Amino acid sequence: MTKNTRLVYSTDPTLNQKCPKCKEVVSECTCEPEVDPKSYQFVAVLRMEKQGRGGKTVTVIDRLPKNEIFLKELTTLLKKKCGTGGTYLMDGKEGVIEIQGDKRDLIRPLLLKEGIKSKG
Numbered sequence: 385m386t387k388n389t390r391l392v393y394s395t396d397p398t399l400n401q402k403c404p405k406c407k408e409v410v411s412e413c414t415c416e417p418e419v420d421p422k423s424y425q426f427v428a429v430l431r432m433e434k435q436g437r438g439g440k441t442v443t444v445i446d447r448l449p450k451n452e453i454f455l456k457e458l459t460t461l462l463k464k465k466c467g468t469g470g471t472y473l474m475d476g477k478e479g480v481i482e483i484q485g486d487k488r489d490l491i492r493p494l495l496l497k498e499g500i501k502s503k504g
């Protein structure tokens with residue numbers, strides 16, 4: 385704990401805020417605004433997909449809020465709990481997580497524990 389933290393304020397502190405994504409000051413930032421997963425009503429959709437030439441099975445969790453921190457944390461949690469690899473994608477309109485293997489039965493209760501409803 386630092387007791388003598390000195391904060392320097394400009395007249396408008398928001399002008400000095402930097403975007404966590406592109407590191408530009410907020411007024412210069414052109415990033416898409418991210419949704420707040422706490423205020424975003426959604427039902428995640430689970431489905432199985434075969435990937436690549438080897439036809440590896442992945443569990444796809446679709447229709448998630450497009451919020452990088454949220455997706456990153458959820459992916460990390462699911463990978464750890466499922467003991468497998470995985471990744472998240474933000475290419476489309478919504479966030480998507482891919483977890484290797486058929487882990488639907490494991491993922492469903494984990495999502496529910498995080499307050500995320502799912503179907504599929």
Ligand SMILES: [Zn+2]
Binds near residue numbers: 405407408413
């Ligand atoms: Zn930005």
